[in-house]
Amino acid sequence: MTFVVVGATGSVGRVVAGALETLGHQVRPVARSLGMPFERREKLNEAFSGAHGDATVALPFEGMCQTGLCKGKGLKEDCPRARVTVAQNLHGSTQMQPVLTTGRLVLRPLAAEDGPQIAHVFEGAGVRRYLFDNEPVSPEMLREIVEDNLRRRKSGFGLWLICRGEGVIGCIGLHRASPQAVEIFPAFEGRIETIIALKEDAWGAGYAKESLEAVLAYTSDVLKQRRIVALVDVPNRASHALFRRCGFREIGAGQGPLYRAIAYERTT
Structure with a gap:
């Protein structure tokens, strides 16, 4: 291109x-x-x-x-x-989902050929525990995730691969709250939800905050959406700290398949 x-x-x-x-x-x-x-x-x-x-x-x-x-x-x-x-x-x-850049990272929209890259992010035990309720990600589920995100791109939503140099270190997503999230916290119906996952060897370097700040700026400046939500499992301390540092506040809680989850919201 x-x-x-x-x-x-x-x-x-x-x-x-x-x-x-x-x-x-x-x-x-x-x-x-x-x-x-x-x-x-x-x-x-x-x-x-x-x-x-x-x-x-x-x-x-x-x-x-x-x-x-x-x-x-x-x-x-x-x-x-x-x-x-x-x-x-x-x-x-x-509205087409854009490439985003930060000081150290490139966030590029997930492409059809990126199945192996996203699978490598999802296979980590620390990611799978909270993002997939500790269940393995099957090839069918992976294919569905890629296809769903390709459909969302025309609306400006979807998954971005978080790239550091030549390597992929994680992903971050933006989408209408999933049925699973709405089931846990019904007030999320119709809201824009964000998720983020980093490979474990990329934890602790500030990459998650850097990526989330870029997506939040894009959400408010380009999509003109002033409210964004997130669900975080109670034991996931790092994610609670991340969302609080980025201006999210706790608005409630609900029971997930494995853990109780805290609902967060950020309004600009």
């Missing part, structure tokens, strides 16, 4: 361009948006119509930081919102 990276000469833009090239994509760098606001998608499309017909416009950030972290001095590299890559189709699609 060819990406037109707007703002590729800036520090954040260089990170984005490099990440896309690492993933094997062609990159056409553009220094600026020619004075057009980033939200004027049709004007950006027209300005960059000389790119490949299947090119995608990649915006390293949405123009202005709304978090207050930058205090009117422009975007800073340590601002989570500045690290989000919003990939939009050159011909006007505004």
Whole structure:
């Protein structure tokens, strides 16, 4: 795929361009948006119509930081919102699930051929214990997970593989609350839910927080969704700490197949 990276000469833009090239994509760098606001998608499309017909416009950030972290001095590299890559189709699609980048990671949407990669994430005992109630993930279940996530991509939802350098270290997902989650906590009906799983050798390095912050910024800035929920099994102390650090609050609890689960919500 060819990406037109707007703002590729800036520090954040260089990170984005490099990440896309690492993933094997062609990159056409553009220094600026020619004075057009980033939200004027049709004007950006027209300005960059000389790119490949299947090119995608990649915006390293949405123009202005709304978090207050930058205090009117422009975007800073340590601002989570500045690290989000919003990939939009050159011909006007505004919802396709994008590639996201952080300071150390690339979050790329799960592809049809990524079954073995996601299986390797799910096979870890620490992941399987909480994400799959300690049950093995069958080939049929894995195929269903991949197919379901490919269908969600057009709405901007789905699973991302969390990539560090050349390797996959985990995954993070965004979707309407699953029937299983709603059964445990009925108030989740229709809500947007997030899940995250890291391989055990990637625990303790801050990758989960870095990934979750990027997905949260994407959810609020691009999908314009202000409320996101998560379910965490009571014994999963690391995940409780993660969601609390990222601004989630406890709103209730319910009984899961193995453990009682705490319901969390984050509102912006």
